[in-house]
Amino acid sequence: MSTTATTTQMPSAGYGAALWRALKSFGLLRESWVGMVGAFLVLFWVMVAILAPLIATFDPNSSIQPFAKPGMVAAKGGTFWLGTDHIGRDILSRIVWGSRTVLIYAPLATISAYTVGILMGLLAGYRRGWVDDVLSRLADIILSFPVLVLYIIIIATIGASGINIIIAITFASSPGIMRIVRGLVLDLRNRDYVAAAQTRGESDWKVMLVEILPNARGPLIVDACLRLGYVIITIGVLGFLGLGLPPPDPDWGGMVNETRQMAMAFPHMTLFPCIAISSLILGFNLLADGLREISLRD
Amino acid sequence: MNDDQAPVLICKDLSISYYTRAGEIPAVVDFSLTVLPGETIGIVGESGCGKSTVAMAIMQYMGANGGIKSGSITFKDRDLNQMSESELRRIRGSEIAMIYQEPFASLNPSLKISTQLMEVPLAHEKISTEEARQRALQMLSDVKLPDPERIMDSYPHQLSGGQQQRVVIAMGLLSNPSLLLLDEPTTALDVTVEAGIVKLVADISKKFGTSQIYISHNLGLILETCDRVFVMYSGEVVEEGTIDSLFTWPRHPYTHGLFACIPLPTADKNAAPLKPIRGQLPLPFERPQGCYYHPRCDHFKPGLCDQEHISMAHVEGSAADHRVRCLRYNEIDHHLQTPDGEVKKALELGEQVLEVDHMKKYYEVRDTSLRALISGKRVRYVKANEELNFSAREGETVAIVGESGCGKSTFAKVLMGLEKGTDGEVRHRDKDLSDIAVRDRSAKQIGSLQMVFQNPFDTLNPSHSIGGQISRVIKKFGVEKDKKKIFDRVMTLLDTVKLPRDFYFRKPRQLSGGQKQRIGIARAFAGNPSMVIADEPVSALDVSVAAAVTELLMDIQREQKTTLLFISHDLSVVRYLSDRIVVMYLGHILERGTTEQIFTPPYSPYTEALLSAVPIADPEVTKREIVLEGNLPSAMNPPKGCPFCTRCHRRIGDICDNEPPPEQVVVDRHVIKCHIPLEELKKVEPVIHVPDESERLHARH
Numbered sequence: 001m002s003t004t005a006t007t008t009q010m011p012s013a014g015y016g017a018a019l020w021r022a023l024k025s026f027g028l029l030r031e032s033w034v035g036m037v038g039a040f041l042v043l044f045w046v047m048v049a050i051l052a053p054l055i056a057t058f059d060p061n062s063s064i065q066p067f068a069k070p071g072m073v074a075a076k077g078g079t080f081w082l083g084t085d086h087i088g089r090d091i092l093s094r095i096v097w098g099s100r101t102v103l104i105y106a107p108l109a110t111i112s113a114y115t116v117g118i119l120m121g122l123l124a125g126y127r128r129g130w131v132d133d134v135l136s137r138l139a140d141i142i143l144s145f146p147v148l149v150l151y152i153i154i155i156a157t158i159g160a161s162g163i164n165i166i167i168a169i170t171f172a173s174s175p176g177i178m179r180i181v182r183g184l185v186l187d188l189r190n191r192d193y194v195a196a197a198q199t200r201g202e203s204d205w206k207v208m209l210v211e212i213l214p215n216a217r218g219p220l221i222v223d224a225c226l227r228l229g230y231v232i233i234t235i236g237v238l239g240f241l242g243l244g245l246p247p248p249d250p251d252w253g254g255m256v257n258e259t260r261q262m263a264m265a266f267p268h269m270t271l272f273p274c275i276a277i278s279s280l281i282l283g284f285n286l287l288a289d290g291l292r293e294i295s296l297r298d
Numbered sequence: 299m300n301d302d303q304a305p306v307l308i309c310k311d312l313s314i315s316y317y318t319r320a321g322e323i324p325a326v327v328d329f330s331l332t333v334l335p336g337e338t339i340g341i342v343g344e345s346g347c348g349k350s351t352v353a354m355a356i357m358q359y360m361g362a363n364g365g366i367k368s369g370s371i372t373f374k375d376r377d378l379n380q381m382s383e384s385e386l387r388r389i390r391g392s393e394i395a396m397i398y399q400e401p402f403a404s405l406n407p408s409l410k411i412s413t414q415l416m417e418v419p420l421a422h423e424k425i426s427t428e429e430a431r432q433r434a435l436q437m438l439s440d441v442k443l444p445d446p447e448r449i450m451d452s453y454p455h456q457l458s459g460g461q462q463q464r465v466v467i468a469m470g471l472l473s474n475p476s477l478l479l480l481d482e483p484t485t486a487l488d489v490t491v492e493a494g495i496v497k498l499v500a501d502i503s504k505k506f507g508t509s510q511i512y513i514s515h516n517l518g519l520i521l522e523t524c525d526r527v528f529v530m531y532s533g534e535v536v537e538e539g540t541i542d543s544l545f546t547w548p549r550h551p552y553t554h555g556l557f558a559c560i561p562l563p564t565a566d567k568n569a570a571p572l573k574p575i576r577g578q579l580p581l582p583f584e585r586p587q588g589c590y591y592h593p594r595c596d597h598f599k600p601g602l603c604d605q606e607h608i609s610m611a612h613v614e615g616s617a618a619d620h621r622v623r624c625l626r627y628n629e630i631d632h633h634l635q636t637p638d639g640e641v642k643k644a645l646e647l648g649e650q651v652l653e654v655d656h657m658k659k660y661y662e663v664r665d666t667s668l669r670a671l672i673s674g675k676r677v678r679y680v681k682a683n684e685e686l687n688f689s690a691r692e693g694e695t696v697a698i699v700g701e702s703g704c705g706k707s708t709f710a711k712v713l714m715g716l717e718k719g720t721d722g723e724v725r726h727r728d729k730d731l732s733d734i735a736v737r738d739r740s741a742k743q744i745g746s747l748q749m750v751f752q753n754p755f756d757t758l759n760p761s762h763s764i765g766g767q768i769s770r771v772i773k774k775f776g777v778e779k780d781k782k783k784i785f786d787r788v789m790t791l792l793d794t795v796k797l798p799r800d801f802y803f804r805k806p807r808q809l810s811g812g813q814k815q816r817i818g819i820a821r822a823f824a825g826n827p828s829m830v831i832a833d834e835p836v837s838a839l840d841v842s843v844a845a846a847v848t849e850l851l852m853d854i855q856r857e858q859k860t861t862l863l864f865i866s867h868d869l870s871v872v873r874y875l876s877d878r879i880v881v882m883y884l885g886h887i888l889e890r891g892t893t894e895q896i897f898t899p900p901y902s903p904y905t906e907a908l909l910s911a912v913p914i915a916d917p918e919v920t921k922r923e924i925v926l927e928g929n930l931p932s933a934m935n936p937p938k939g940c941p942f943c944t945r946c947h948r949r950i951g952d953i954c955d956n957e958p959p960p961e962q963v964v965v966d967r968h969v970i971k972c973h974i975p976l977e978e979l980k981k982v983e984p985v986i987h988v989p990d991e992s993e994r995l996h997a998r999h
Binding site for chain 2: 191192193195196197198199200201202203210211214215217
């Protein structure tokens with residue numbers, strides 16, 4: 001056919017290439033120092049969660065020696081680097097183990113909220129008409145409730161557990177995600193490549209998921225990072241309100257709640273969990289800023 | 299009055315660069331220009347050649363990362379490079395005014411036209427509001443806007459594109475500037491509207507004595523507006539001269555290449571096809587040694603053209619100011635080169651593939667206003683297509699021509715199954731498709747009817763690789779099943795559209811506009827279609843790229859005997875490539891026939907106006923001037939009688955307003971919809987007169 005027949009090979013398995021691309025886009029983050037700081041904070045907490053059994057010096061749930069100040073040496077050996085709480089549990093160990101709770105439930109809740117929000121947004125934006133009307137009004141109703149009230153109602157009705165936290169967060173934040181997705185879809189659905197897919201008879205879901213969604217990923221990734229931060233706050237708030245994970249499992253919000261009456265006398269009991277929460281949230285927010293900066297540049 | 303002849307603007311040895319993270323990008327090098335009072339200078343070139351950068355530099359409005367590296371810009375004996383920001387502010391808008399491409403982006407949508415117009419004299423002069431208002435009114439009637447009082451009182455969105463551009467031009471002229479910069483002022487407008495604006499621009503210098511710099515990619519428009527022309531390529535001027543001299547005896551191989559890319563009336567798709575310039579415009583930091591054009595030039599001589607930077611030289615024996623940047627211009631005999639383009643064989647037409655029979659498409663618009671509720675007229679119709687009748691045969695190219703809003707894209711949507719027709723039939727291979735949605739069609743039906751889209755930047759999904767997108771089509775239409783065979787088919791398609799095979803792995807953002815459009819064509823032909831609809835496939839591309847894509851499209855058509863439905867607003871392209879033409883206006887077909895029949899009398903009056911509006915880049919072709927007044931009526935509220943009656947220059951009376959025009963058959967398949975009797979239409983003079991080869995100036999030399 002062609003005179004300049006080059007030998008182009010068929011593509012091999014795509015996973016290696018995909019991994020390489022992901023690494024390369026992470027390399028891009030180096031160009032934004034804000035993003036680097038954020039990534040460092042997040043990675044720090046991820047490592048802490050993974051290495052929890054090695055870092056934690058005590059059992060997080062056993063009461064050893066109440067009201068120990070930071071740096072005190074325990075009677076049976078070992079140091080309470082961050083002190084102990086009113087029932088004598090080591091605060092460092094509880095924060096370290098508590099990072100696992102946060103870093104498991106926050107991403108799970110975010111993913112779940114995004115799945116629901118993206119599906120609703122795609123349907124509303126692509127189908128338009130009554131589907132859009134129904135879904136948008138539903139979202140308006142949910143968004144018109146004060147978020148906190150919504151959480152309290154949901155958790156109080158279905159009970160406090162890990163799964164129920166995920167359900168409550170999904171219910172409360174998917175309408176917001178839906179609105180973002182819907183707005184992006186309204187723009188993207190008029191592109192010629194969408195028309196091209198329609199004219200070759202692709203099904204609606206194929207058009208939505210293969211043609212439209214990948215092109216909405218930029219703003220969604222940035223929003224997901226921010227939202228992860230909010231979800232961590234939410235999990236903290238739920239713990240603080242006593243609606244988080246049932247005790248005695250370590251939970252950062254719960255730790256603040258249990259010790260807040262003694263905060264004036266023993267500030268270390270509330271201060272350290274608070275620092276943990278804010279540093280993780282700050283990490284995600286800075287990461288989001290960095291990603292946005294890079295996505296604007298390209 | 300000797301002072302009057304002192305140049306308004308002198309640019310001398312100007313070099314302009316942009317500074318990016320990747321380093322310095324020289325956008326314009328070694329640019330010299332002198333503008334005399336009342337003179338109109340044209341700057342022509344393809345995108346990325348630096349023509350807009352020149353305009354921005356003259357305005358001293360380069361943005362944060364651009365700068366003038368060397369050279370001077372002198373405006374009325376004052377050096378613009380040395381001026382402070384506040385001095386510049388006094389000059390911009392009052393002594394140098396600029397008009398941009400898109401009128402709706404130049405006007406503030408939340409202010410009335412009167413406020414925006416009066417602001418110009420109020421900001422630059424000490425005059426009263428009343429005086430400013432009078433000046434604005436006068437200017438609006440000078441730019442030939444009907445009913446200036448009403449225009450003054452409206453907001454930009456209440457005006458049409460053509461009216462908006464006239465307002466912008468009025469705004470530019472209000473402070474009586476000495477220099478007016480126009481950056482592609484008509485690109486966003488329809489052809490008949492464009493013709494009006496071009497006439498206005500051409501009259502400005504006569505009426506106001508304003509000097510102008512007219513930037514365009516269209517040589518035809520430059521010919522109609524300018525006195526002198528500068529041809530730019532890759533950041534430098536390659537040729538300059540008066541209109542007559544440059545258009546009749548172009549010297550630089552690039553200028554020649556440009557002319558060979560435009561479908562002039564003398565071009566023919568079989569006997570004298572377009573000759574695209576090979577290769578691509580070099581990126582600013584990859585410009586070759588010596589002549590920037592040498593890698594694409596047919597007359598390249600190693601050791602001569604690729605040595606030192608070439609400077610502009612005066613053309614021997616020509617008028618005083620014809621200059622060219624070429625070392626071999628005297629040795630090249632362009633006249634010998636032109637005729638021997640390859641001659642292509644005309645395609646034999648097969649059986650009838652498509653038949654459109656009284657097809658109608660109405661859109662329902664529900665009016666929920668209170669007034670509609672009271673009057674009972676809840677549902678109104680937008681009549682996008684009204685009684686369409688035409689047919690196409692195998693291997694034939696049928697062009698649908700019309701301005702925006704005439705319903706040509708709606709028809710394409712019905713044919714593709716994205717919309718359902720309201721009435722009538724669209725038969726493809728004797729099967730009515732007008733009310734079968736694309737999802738209910740068989741893979742074979744879908745695959746045999748494919749589309750090439752208009753916007754190259756929108757036609758490919760930026761998230762998927764080229765290979766993936768073409769393979770998907772092949773898989774979907776079931777042309778091949780086996781993975782290896784699909785891959786081979788993609789490779790064949792890439793060869794067919796003359797792109798390297800490793801484009802399989804590329805993402806769309808790594809491709810240029812022309813390359814993307816080639817992939818769009820490959821995708822359309824992946825399912826072996828019997829008919830391809832091309833919706834303005836080249837209108838967003840540069841001249842030389844458009845020529846290449848047009849030729850490619852026709853080569854594939856010849857090879858595969860595909861029927862091509864070519865939707866366009868550009869009559870010169872249509873004349874070049876189509877066998878039959880359908881002229882649409884406001885949902886109606888006003889005339890249909892072979893290309894020959896459309897371009898010779900009898901014409902429908904609308905066809906006549908369209909023909910007159912097409913800019914032709916040949917100074918020896920003469921045209922009869924017909925400028926249409928008014929705007930395209932809304933499809934929601936079309937005229938009761940003939941759709942064209944509101945703008946027609948040959949209106950014969952009330953019958954035009956009140957009765958729909960009859961279809962008059964001239965000869966078989968040449969039909970005109972008009973009230974004027976055929977005998978009278980036949981007496982109409984031809985609009986375009988093309989001189990014979992022997993009558994031409996350059997032949998006499």
